[in-house]
Amino acid sequence: MEAKPIITCHGNQTLFSSLHPAVVNGLPKDVCEWRRSFGRAPRSVQLEGSFVPYDPDILPEEDTKTLVSRPYFHIYWTDCDLDSYKQTVRDDLAEWQAALKARSIPDWMIVVVVPDESKVKAKILPRSSVIDKVRSDFCSKQPDRSVVLIEPLKAEQKSVESWNQFFHKLRALLLQAYNRHLNKYEENMRSLREKRNEAGWTYFDYFSVQEELGFMLEVLGLREDALIQYDELDAMFDQFVENHASGAPVTWLSPLVKPCTSWSGLSLAKPIDLDLRDRVKRTLTSLLEFRNYLFCRQAALLFAMGRAWEVAERAFDFLRNTVSEMKALEVKIPEGGLQCWVVLSGLEVLAACQKHETGQVDRCSIFTAHLWDYIRAKLKELGQLCSLMPGMEPTSEQLNQVLDLKGGMALSHDQETVGDVPPVDKLHEALSSPGLFKKHYLEMCELAMGTYKHISRFRSARKIGRELANFYMKIGEPQKAEGFLMDAVKMYGREGWDSLSHATMRELAACQKLMGDTKRFVVTACNVAGSSYLPDADRKQHLSEALQVLDSDDRVELGGSRLIDTTQLRLNKPTVKVDDEVSMTIHLHSHFPQPLTCDSVHLALSPCLAHHMEEASNQSDPPLSQEAVTVTMDTHTPSPSCSLRRGFPHNIQAKALYEQRQGRLVASGITSDVAFDLLKRTDSVPMTTELGDAVVRADYENSLCATSVSLRPGDNELTLTMKAREEGWYSPSQMCVSVKGLEILLPVATTALRLHVACYRPAFTLTPNHTDAFVAGIEQAGTLTLHTGSQSMEHPTSATLQCSNPVTITPTQGGTGGQVSLPPQPPHSTISVDVSVFLPLHAATGDDGSVCAPQVECRVEGWGDPVQGNMSFVVPLSASHRVYTARDKKYIQIRLESRVGVAVTVTKPQVSGRGATFTFLNPGDHWVVCGQQTVSLVWEVTADRDQEETEVSVTFTCDFACDLDLAKELRTFSYSCCLGQFQTWYVVEYNLSGEATITAPVPGTQLSSRSMKVAGFQSGITYPLYLTVTPVTARCSAPRHQQLVYRVTADSTVWALAGKTTGVFSVGEKPFRASLRVIPLAAGYQHLPRVQLYRHKGAKPSAADIWVKRAEAECRSIDSEEDSPPSEEPDLEEDLDPNADLEDFSRGRVYNASLAKQVHVFPTPASSDIEVTMVTE
Amino acid sequence: MSNMAVCVAVIAKENYPLFIKTTPTDNELQFYYTVHTSLDVVEEKISSVGKNANDLRELYLGLLYPTEDYKVYGYVTNTKVKFVVVVESSNTSLRDNEIRTMFKRLHGAYVDMLSNPFYNPGENIVSRKFENVVMGMMKQD
Amino acid sequence: MADEVPFEFLHMELVAHIHNTSTKEENDTCIAKLESLGYRVGLSLIERFTKDCSRFKDELDMMKFICKDFWNLVYKKQIDNLRTNHQGVYVLQDNKFRFLTQLSNGKQYMEAAPKYLAFPCGLIRGALCSLGINCIVTAEVSAMPACKFQIQIQRL
Incomplete structure (x- = not known):
């Protein structure tokens, strides 16, 4: 009801009409709060009213039941002045009031409008204004009911204020009126409601009553x-x-x-x-x-x-x-x-x-x-x-x-x-x-x-989609239905509601059949057949329909991981040779309700990397015994949720973590290696849909197969075979079950199962018959072993052997050098040919002296690449030389050593060299060199006079023979070396004098029993050491007056040296003599202090240096209490620094005759009692 | 027992059914569809909880949606396992409180069942004990 | 929920049994097995514990539950410190972890600590995964009996 509450207006109607718009608009401008009874929340009400002229007839009765469309409020408008008030208005008001009172209407208001003050010529006497009069006459008890509106048509502050006041009062009074009425009404209503269970009460009466209230409230907003x-x-x-x-x-x-x-x-x-x-x-x-x-x-x-x-x-x-x-x-x-x-x-x-x-x-x-x-x-x-x-x-x-x-x-x-x-x-x-x-x-x-x-x-939407699909099917438009049904199937499948999904699939199958879409129908029908939620009869029917519908030309691919499970794969021989038969046993579980006759079952193999790069290429034969490798596939869990558990796996492969610092454990804990992979996984995991669309046919080039297989519902065992063709590592990737034109594809990828198809390369070896390695220099019997590997020789062919070194390999049974004829051979067989091998001795050693190991290449006619092989050689004999000296006599010793296990007989040893004569000293004419034993052959060397200082190159030759030698010839062995500067120039002799003889007990006996005379030196006493350097005059090519240096050294715990331990001298015709003092310190048989001779290379020092050096030399003397005997050193040259620029003589130039001399030194006699302590255990 | 449900379902976190039991009728699948469709409403309700902090964060979701013949009630645990109970519309004697207690009992039975070490989480529920609890609250024909 | 002492003993024996019945090569799998055990137990426990709670608002709410109520129910004490970087990594610090208190008071026997942490790690992981938070829980101990559990949540 949009009717606004009615407010009557009496009094000066023209006045009111002028004010009417303002009032109507102004009333609802502000909201006022209406406090309600019974604790109801106050409401903000926007009051509106429709103003009608007053008519005594429209005054409502007191007990009028309506709320709406009844006058609520009555206003009297006047703008009279005091006089007119007294004359007419007052009476009018009184009448009006009486009428209102008669109807017991307390809701009225008198508005006195004060027009423009300016219009009033004379000021109203302050004694009483109209409003006061009105108030006193009518509103004595309720002063609120009279309001003054000052200059309402102006927009001054005063008027605005008075308008506000007016409205405020009006609203309040209006609300009061409403409240009164409404409360009464509600009470009425309530009492009516109480009576509802009494006879005679009708709901609809009550309905009207309450609805009226509703209207009123609505009107109030x-x-x-x-x-x-x-x-x-x-x-x-x-x-x-x-x-x-x-x-x-x-x-x-x-x-x-x-x-x-x-x-x-x-x-x-x-x-x-x-x-x-x-x-x-x-x-x-x-x-x-x-x-x-x-x-x-x-x-x-x-x-x-x-x-x-x-x-x-x-x-x-x-x-x-x-x-x-x-x-x-x-x-x-x-x-x-x-x-x-x-x-x-x-x-x-x-x-x-x-x-x-x-x-x-x-x-x-x-x-x-x-x-x-x-x-x-x-x-x-x-x-x-x-x-x-x-x-x-x-x-x-x-x-x-x-x-x-x-x-x-x-x-x-x-x-x-x-x-x-x-x-x-x-x-x-x-x-x-x-x-x-x-x-x-x-x-x-x-x-x-x-x-x-x-x-x-979406679920609700898909449900309606199914309804729609149903409808479309009925009206014969299955193609429209298909989309909805497929959506539904996908959704149910994705959420794991397999029973619903399969039920919908059944409908989808019917739809596709209607459409005549054979391929899709077959796919769906098969899926229906494999469902465990649908009744058997349905499944069988669908399966048979699917098979009937298939033409032989059609090819339908279907992902069958829900129809057939592979439970176990067994590879019977993991390693096979090329052209061998590979067989695999597969356990399948079929979900089809009926036995299925399959045309063929293929298992595709895809190449994979070999994880451990076994040296397949070097294997010449496959392992003899191989164990079958069995892999059990994860069986499908019965609940469809397996594909849905995109959450974390149960096992995250936690492991212990130890943190070490400086060798000590500072922290430990738990960590997981797969953390990174698991955490970064995104939610979109591609899943096989219910209809298995996502499967792609793999490459079936390499595949095992079995034909005409019947798959029973439940478990089946099949054996598939194939012939291995290409070399490589393979693992199974997909299985295909073909029934007429229907191909059911099952992924069976597993890396645990690997097939190795090996292609064995031919190889050959050359081995000597009796030794580990070939012996150079002799013709030796050997065996050429050729493994054919995967190759074969159908006709007799010949093999050519080529070698980098001048090795001759000759087959013993005919054939020229380097060519071996071979009879036909099947693959993976070996053929041995006896050959004899010869490498000349001079070519046996390389430039750096190492023994050669030549590469041999074997080229077989009819095969592609040559086969490589190695040979190794050893030299049968090795020789070394050494020069020995006895005073001025020189000897050369040649030592022969055998490098082969077999005995080598050496005959006719010869040594020759220019500039020297060699005299053989060994008796006998042949020597056997074998094993670790060496043979030494000695010659005395005499140098020719005119070949004094040059080097003599010496060549040793001998003949040798070995049992291994097929040729039974005498081979020559030679060895060359070089002797240089080997003549003796000087002989150094020295001895200790002053030996004394004492009586000493025989060792091993008691003190008082036998004794013997012993000669020796007493420790602690100084003895002179005489030194002589004699030039070897005969054929001595030593330069004259060469500066020589002698030096005496000794272990300081054994000898104490005094006097000139080193000195420079030169030797002429006469020998040089020197002496020094030594004190033996340690008892026992002691070697004499060592004397060494050097060549002096320095320049002559100045006199001052000499002076200093002499002083130094004297200071260096130890315990020099006695004077050094100067008279025995006549040949000392002017003192040259003996320590500078010493040059060794080359080997053999100086012969030390007293090198091994020993003297007996007695210990110092005990001066006091010796204390002996016995220690018992 | 006056609690007479027509269908009781336990749905896993990922929205697949762990357990559905219906009174034996001709068309059992219709209940499956109803429960499945009600998951929409369940998800809506859960996802809106976080937005209004003033919402009572109860596990009981109340009436999910009514159809002409049935009323569907929902309950989601903190582990996002959902329980759905379908009741006949004509069963006006069933009060909200009774439905709540029904769910509480279901929850208790589910927790007990989960504590069985022979049950792998995520699998279909086959425990007879749990089934008995459910049968106890279902309408017997 | 679990009485302290029998639970501790049971856990000790569990760790010992799993290690004793495995060969030397399977040392790491023992830890993984214990963690999986904890995972399964956590799944069930959290159902029971949250049966009468109101619904969790968000991830932080759930973590607080783990730190306070869950820890209290299992180990009879609360987590001492919870830190997060608000990017999905939470670190729970327990200064007196129940399973480690009897082992040592410092660095001794630290090499044995991981064995006793595997099950608790799994427990937390199971509880959180059940609540819908996929995560990896790792642990670190540098001075017994305090230990830190780090939870890394999968970002979707």
Whole structure:
């Protein structure tokens, strides 16, 4: 009701009309707070009013039951001055007041308007103004009821203030009036409600009463409260219905439960349908109509409050509840009537919501989606009822039914409707013919589905999709249905609802069959056949249909990981040779309901890397005994959730972590190696779909196969074979089961199973027969062993052996050097040929002296690459030389050593060299060199006179023979060396003098028994050491007057040296003599101090140096108490620094005759008692 | 026992069914579809909890959505396991509180079942003890 | 929920048994086995413990639950310190971890510590995974009986 509360205005009407617009506009400008009784929350109310002229007739009675459209308030307007007041206005006012009082109306107000002050010529006497008069006359008890409006038409501060005051008062008084009335009304209403269970009480009377209150509240703008009234009425009615249905009938309800003849839907076009209201009041409506009315009112309020979504929310409950109410009350209604009503009302609500939505689309959609679904379902029911669904033929009865139904709905021009097309028209259309029904039904489905998708309720959307698909199938458009069904299947599969997925797949199969899409049908049918959720009969039927439908030309690929499980793979021989047979045993578990005769089963092998690069190329034969490798595949867990557990695995391979620092453990803990991989995983894991589309056929070039296999339901064992062709490492990748044109592909990739197809290369070795390595220099028997590997020789061929070194390899049985003839050989066989090998001795050693190990290449005719092989040689003999000296005689010794295990006989040793004569000293004529034993041959060397200083190159030759030698010839061995500067120039002799003889006990006996005479030296006593250097005059090529240096050294714990331990001298014809003093310190047989001779190379020092050096030399003397005997050193040259620039003589130049001399030194006699300590254990 | 459910379902975290039990009817699959579709509403409700901090963060979700014949109630544990109970609409004697207790019992039975070391989380529930609890709250024909 | 002493003893015996019945090469798998055990137990325990709680708001809420209620129920004390970098890494510090208190008070026997930490790590991981937080739990001990559990959450 948009009628505003009525306010009458009496008095100066012209005045009022001038002020009327201002008042009307100004009143609602501010809200005022209305405090309510019973502890209800205060509400802010915007008051409005419609102002009408006063008429005593329209004054309401006191007990008028209406709230709206009755005058609430009465205002008297005047702008008179005091005189006119006294004359006319006062009386008028009095009359007015009397009338009001007569009706007990306390809600009135007097407004005195004070016009422009400027117009007043004379000032009003301050004694009394009109307002005071008025107040005193009429408002003595209620001063609030009179207000002054000062200069209302001006916009000054004063006027604005007075306007505000006026409005304030007016509002307050108005509210007071309302409050009074409303409270009275509510009380009335409440008492009426209390009586509801009494006889004679009708709900509808009460309904009107409460509705009036609702209207009033609405008028006041308190729509929320108005809605509450309707909600209360709603709840009360529900309660009554429930009671009535459960056996406590109320009389006033009976007319409502009459058989229902009309089922027109809601109409939300107008906020209130007054006709209907009227009928409600008079209890003339049916249940449906009443419900319509109530909901319509509620909806109107909600729309006005901007809560369109709530309308949609309530609509669903409303429709459902009404339907169940009708059922509970057993109201007779023709079949389909209720559905019609639902459809009509639903469409109306949806249209209204759409109109009012603006900005709340999402919120609305949650509820409108449900609504669409609901009315769609109802329409479907109608369709089935009236045989309008595809495939149904309406009978005449049904046609009549349709007419009846149509008759029960209001015609479109009778009812106003929101939206462009009235729902009635739509339904009429839909019911008129199957074609139109189809159109409407499809539209509804699409709308429902679209709305669900919009609010992201995909499961609900897919459910409707299935319904749609069903429908399309019925109308013979399976291709449209297919999409929906596939979506549904995917969704159910993805979420793990296999039972639903398979049930839908069955429908999909039917759809695809209808479409004639053979390939897809076969795929789906097979999946249906493999499902454990569907009944056996269905599965078998699908399987047989699928097989029937397959033509031999078609090729259909199907990912079969849900149809067939591979449980175990066994590779019987993991390593095979090329052209060998590979066999594998496979255990399969088939989910098909019937035995399946397969044309073939293939297992594809794909090449893979060999993890440990075994030296396959060097193997000449496959291992003899091999164990079969068995791999058990992960069996599919029965629950479909395995593919869904995208979460973390149970086992993250945790391991202990130890942190060390400086060798000590500072921290330990737990860590996981796979952490990084697991944490970075994203959510999108490609999964095999239910229909197995994602499988790609692998490369079946290398594949094992078995033909004509019958797969029983359950476990099966198959053996597949193939011939190994190419070399490499392989592992299984995919298995293909072919039935006619259908290929079921199963991934079986596993790295645990690896097949090694080896291609063995030919190899050959040359080995000597009796020794480890070939002996150079002799012709030796050897064996050439050729492994053919994977190659074969079909005809007799020849092999050419080539070597970098001048090695001759000759087969013993004919053939020229380097060519070996070979008979035909199968692969993986060995052939041995006896050969003799000869390497001349001179070529045996390389430049650096190392023994050569030549590479041999064997080229076989008919094979591609030459085969490489190695040979190794050793030299049979090795020689070394050494020069020995005895004074001035020189000897050369040649030592021969054997390098082979076999004995080598040496004969005719010869040494020759220019510039020297050699005299052989060994007796005998042949020597055997073998093993570790060496043979030494000695010659005396005499240098020719004119070959004194040059080097003599010496060549040693001998003949040798070895048992290994096939040729049995005498071979020559030679060795050359060089002797240089080997002549003796000087002989050094020295001795100690002053030997004494003492008596000493024989060692090993007691002191007092036998004794003997011993000669020796006493330790601690100084003895002279005489040194002589004699030049070897005979053939001595030593340069004359060469500066020589002698040096005496000794271990300081054994000898103490005194005197000149070193000195420079030169030797002429006569020998040089020197002496020094030594003190033996240690007892026993001691070697004499060592004397060494050097060549001096320095320049002559200056005199001063000599002087210094002499002093130094004297200071260096140890214990020199005695004078050094100068007389025995006549040959000392001027002192040259003996320490500078010493040059060694080359070996053999100096002969030290006293090198090994030893002298006996007695210990110092004990001077005192010796203390002996015995230690016992 | 007056608690008469027509269908009881336990759904795993990833939305696949761990356990569904329905009263034996001709068309059992329809309950499966109903439960599956109700997951939409369940997800909606869970995802909106965080946004309104004032919402009572109860595990019980209440009435998910009504159809003409049935009412579907939902309950989600902290571990995102969902329980769904379908009740006939005509069973008006069933109060909200009773439904709550039904869910509490279900939750308790589920926790007990999970504590069985022979049960691998994520597998279908086959425990007879659990089934008995569920049968106890279902409508017997 | 678990009485302290029997639980400690049971855990010790569990660790000892698993290590004694494995060969020398499988040393690392013992730790992995213990962790898996803990995972499974954690899954079940968390269901029981959260049965009567209100719904968790967010990840932080769940972590707080682990630190306070869960730890209390299992080890009869709370976590002493929880730190996070708000990027999915949480560090739980327990200054007196129940399984380590009887081992040593410093660095002695540190090489044996990981064995006793495997099960608790799995426990936390199982609990969190069940709540919907996929994570990896690692532990570190540098001075017994204090130890740190680090939780790394999978970022989606």
